[in-house]
Structures are given as C-alpha cells and as structure tokens.
Amino acid sequence: MTLSLELSELATEIAREAGELARRRRDEGVRLAATKSTLADIVTEADREVEALIRDRIREARAGDGFLGEETGAELGESGITWVVDPIDGTVNYAYGIPAYNVSIAAVSGNPEPESWEALAAAVNAPAVGEIFTAALGHGAWLAGNRLAVTGETPAGALLATGFGYDPATHADDLATVSRVMPMARDLRRMGAAALDLAYVAAGRIDGYFERGLRPWDHAAGELLVREAGGAVSWIDSSATRPMLIAGGREVHAKLHAILTEKR
Incomplete structure (x- = not known):
C-alpha cells in the first residue's frame, strides 16, 4: 500500500469518529466557548473537544507526525508528514443547527506552510448527512465507493x-x-x-x-x-x-x- 493510501485510510477512520462526536455534541446542544477574530467568528466547546480527539488519534497511530489545527495551532513533527485539521468547518452553521458542517482532515508532506507542502491524503466528513469524501494522491477522490469527477462543460452557465x-x-x-x-x-x-x-x-x-x-x-x-x-x-x-x-x-x-x- 502506498503512503498516500495508508494516510487516507487513517484520515477517513479518524474523521468518521470525530464526525460522530461532533454530531452527538450538536444533538446535545451547543455551548459557545469564545469568539476569535470577530464576534461572528465563534468557537464551540465541541470544536475543542473534536480537535483533541483527532490529535490524540493521530498521535497514537503516528507519533512522529506534525500537526496544524485551527484551535491548537502548529506542532512540528519528525516524520515529514503534517496533519492539517479543521475540527468543525462551518461552525456558525453548526451552532445554528444547519447541517452544512464537516470535519476536515488532510495529511501533507512538509511543514505546516501551504506554499511548500504537498497534500497526500484527505477526508471530509459531513456527519449530519452521512457523507465522507476521501482522496489519496494519485488514487482519485471518492464518495461511498464511487469515484468523483468535476464538471466538464457548463452550457447553461x-x-x-x-x-x-x-x-x-x-x-x-x-x-x-x-x-x-x-x-x-x-x-x-x-x-x-x-x-x-x-x-x-x-x-x-x-x-x-x-x-x-x-x-x-x-x-x-x-x-x-x-x-x-x-x-x-x-x-x-x-x-x-x-x-x-x-x-x-x-x-x-x-x-x-x-x-x-x-x-x-
């Protein structure tokens, strides 16, 4: 198995568990923890809890990897692989009960700087609608066993x-x-x-x-x-x-x- 596939499988497994935690916390009721850049830019207790779970699972599986999370920042690793994580993307939707939110996990080769890294694996879990989008470098993007393809022509706009x-x-x-x-x-x-x-x-x-x-x-x-x-x-x-x-x-x-x- 190639490294990108191995990382994609791990990202998918962790995103599935993290998404289930986010969904449960949403059902239990959201507590706002803080605001960030503006009053509209919120963080919930669930954001922090979900990111902690993801970080722990990555550390258990690949202790030498780096980490870049929205809530906890960057931590350099020793392996050359960095995990880039948004524990709950769409936090305002999440807080309002709109189902357009997700857990986003990527594994990249290099330091936590987008200009220099190469993305190797990805998982985007939308738990409210039961969909996990996955990708591995060189192996396509997938949803529920179906390979994804972008739109070609758009004659109607x-x-x-x-x-x-x-x-x-x-x-x-x-x-x-x-x-x-x-x-x-x-x-x-x-x-x-x-x-x-x-x-x-x-x-x-x-x-x-x-x-x-x-x-x-x-x-x-x-x-x-x-x-x-x-x-x-x-x-x-x-x-x-x-x-x-x-x-x-x-x-x-x-x-x-x-x-x-x-x-x-």
Missing part, C-alpha cells in the same frame, strides 16, 4: 459557490467580486463551509468555487479532493492579505481565473 469573511469591512469587496462573476453563472450558492464547497466541486455538485481569506485548515483537504477529481485549483493575489482560492472543473476554473485577474 456555471453553478458557483463562494464564502464571505467574518470581518464586515471585507463584505463590500466580496459582494463586488460576486457581481463580477455573475455573468458566467447559472446561480450562486453560499453554504458557509469551505471544505464542503470544495468537496462538492470534486463531486460535480458545484461547478466552481472562489473565496478570499481561507486559512490552511479550510482548504487543505478540499483542495486535494478537487485535484484528484480532475479539477484545477489556483490562488490569485498571493501577496495580498486576503488571497483568493479558485477551484473548479478546468473550463470553469479558466473562466473564473480570467474574470478575477482582469485589470479594472
């Missing part, structure tokens, strides 16, 4: 997804970006969970996705899903404080990239 940052000061720019891409769109979706948006691109449920200001744990697993499903992922404004990720089938990705890099 592309179904696009995006997200907005928590800082209200960024919303005008985000809305302006939406206005720029709408001429190529069939419609727009705004789910509030980046890893699910990317998983849905990989599954062909969404044709393209764009969002500024994502953090490493937001996109590490989902980005590999899209690539392994035959799609393209790129970043623009890489020197800006809020670089933008663009993902989609190759035709849609190319159109989005052209629109969003056009000088105005």
